[in-house]
Amino acid sequence: MALKGNLQDFSATQLLHLINLARKTGTLAVETPQDQARFCFREGKLIYASLDGQDDRLVSILQRAGKITEELARTIRARSDIKDDRELGVLLSNAGYVTQKDILDSVRNYVLEVVYKLFTWPEGTFRFEPNVLPVEGRITVSIDLENVIMEGSRRLREWERLQEELPNLDMALRFTDRPDARLRTINLTVEEWRVVSFINPRNTIRQIAQYNHMSDFQIRRIVYGLLQAGLVELVPPEGAEVKPPPGVPAPVGVPPIQRRPAVKRSIVQRLIDRIREL
């Protein structure tokens, strides 16, 4: 018999706790007004997760994790004979593109990222179907739910704080005019760097996140850090619609973002005039 309910009445923490204690096997489907996700469990352990609207095939997971190039991913997707993720994993591993550890780590991180999202959903309906397991051919992992519950609860608290500090992802960012002296000792991570490279009053925080395949949680955490460091400040986005440069396609479903300003001759001339004056 399916287990059904609402996250308002029975929270994600309680739900996972139940699945863990009862060592349940099956699939939990959760639906909110914005998102849909599926979580698969075997004997109380999380083995797979997928988020509706996000490609959960191995090729996409590896590409998002930076383990394979966009070009290689394109080549793989073009090959209609590879349908099975396990088969693809063996092929990539044998060809030396990735290691088995790369594959398992990437899938594990993807699954964790999806399940941590669940903790940030205050409402939504859920349904647990016993003995239903992931789509045939997907690579599964085995994750203890105790740690997931602890980390998810910690993230929930952080999420609530970040929501409070940075409620609107449709704001844009710009570098501060007078950066604080503390910045001289700051180190940026690769992810922070990716955000920094897109800072421009024309790009909203949401667009930057989408372009870099970051979750709301990740982008909020990074932007909050940059704001706290005094490196950037929030500004209302400039209205002009912007487009990616030629040859840089925007990901499907992602609003256009400015990676390279469309610079005209007159702009360069103005720069020349200004530098001559200095």
Next chain:
Amino acid sequence: MQIVKMVVTGPFAAGKTQFIRSISEIDVVATEAKISRPEERIKEETTVAMDFGRITVDDDLVLYLFGTPGQRRFEFMWEILSEGMLGFVVVVDSTRPETFREARLILDTFRTYAPTPYVVAANKQDMEDAWSPEDLRIALRIDPAVKVLPCVATDKESVKNVLLELLYSILETMDGEGE
């Protein structure tokens, strides 16, 4: 507001941070860390994340100058930085021929990121043992069409000249492409 970005790159301790500092209207955001490798002890601190400076043209136009970390272990940041750049400057310490090979590698790497115009700044030309820009051109195998410019990164006028020459090269490229 339109933001235009230029990248200042070059080997470790070539003078990139100083270059940006000499021309920027704001305090350069330099993110320096203590040196960890013995061969990098030529200066006490090195850039590990980024420098950036700013030149405001008017209310609608701002030029950002981004400096790259000089060490190859931070190479992953170079590509991120190069996104959207209008052009780049390769700063080379003209007194340290042991860094020329590295300069060439950096130059080649940046050229693969984006086919944007660039110039080479032959820095520390005020030092007695500095190689001349023309000798540097040969040593670095720089195409005759690319400018190799004398530079003293501590001197604002010298830095201005390098940036102006880069902008002239950008204009020439635009003219060649019909904008």
